[in-house]
Amino acid sequence: MSAAVGALLVGGATMAAAPQRTASTALSRLQTGRYELKEVGSLAEPRVVCLADAAMLIQLQQPDTQCSRLIVADGADSTTINYTCVGGGHGRTVVTITTPRSFDLQTQGISSGAPFDIDYQGRRVGACGPRSTAAR
Structure with missing residues (x-):
C-alpha cells in the first residue's frame, strides 16, 4: 500500500468521527419536497423520500451510517x-440534475457486506407532509 493511500485511509477514519455536510453545487439546485425514486429497469413501486436536504441522496443505501464524503466532481x-x-461500507454516487424537480442517480458500493x-x-411529486422527513 502506498504512503498516499495509507494517509487517505487514516484521514478517512478520522473524518468519519463526525457527520459531514457535503456542499454540492449540483445538489443545491434541487427543490425540497416529496420525491419518488423509481429504480431503472424495475417494476417495483417507487421509493418515496422527503427531501429536506439533497445531501441525503448521497447515501441512500446507508442512510443512518456515519460516513466521510469526498466530492470527486461537481458542476451545475x-x-x-x-x-x-464506519464499519466498512462505502460507495460512489453520481447525481445528474435534469431540472430542479428531477434527477438521475447512480449509486454503487458495499453495504452490510453486500454489493449494490x-x-x-x-x-x-409535491410537498412533504408534517413529520415526513425520512425515506421509506
Missing part, C-alpha cells in the same frame, strides 16, 4: 461523491 448539472462509512449497484430516476 452533475456531482460525483465517494463515501466511506442501483440507478434511480427521481421526480418531485
Whole structure:
C-alpha cells in the first residue's frame, strides 16, 4: 500500500468521527419536497423520500451510517461523491440534475457486506407532509 493511500485511509477514519455536510453545487439546485425514486429497469413501486436536504441522496443505501464524503466532481448539472462509512461500507454516487424537480442517480458500493449497484430516476411529486422527513 502506498504512503498516499495509507494517509487517505487514516484521514478517512478520522473524518468519519463526525457527520459531514457535503456542499454540492449540483445538489443545491434541487427543490425540497416529496420525491419518488423509481429504480431503472424495475417494476417495483417507487421509493418515496422527503427531501429536506439533497445531501441525503448521497447515501441512500446507508442512510443512518456515519460516513466521510469526498466530492470527486461537481458542476451545475452533475456531482460525483465517494463515501466511506464506519464499519466498512462505502460507495460512489453520481447525481445528474435534469431540472430542479428531477434527477438521475447512480449509486454503487458495499453495504452490510453486500454489493449494490442501483440507478434511480427521481421526480418531485409535491410537498412533504408534517413529520415526513425520512425515506421509506
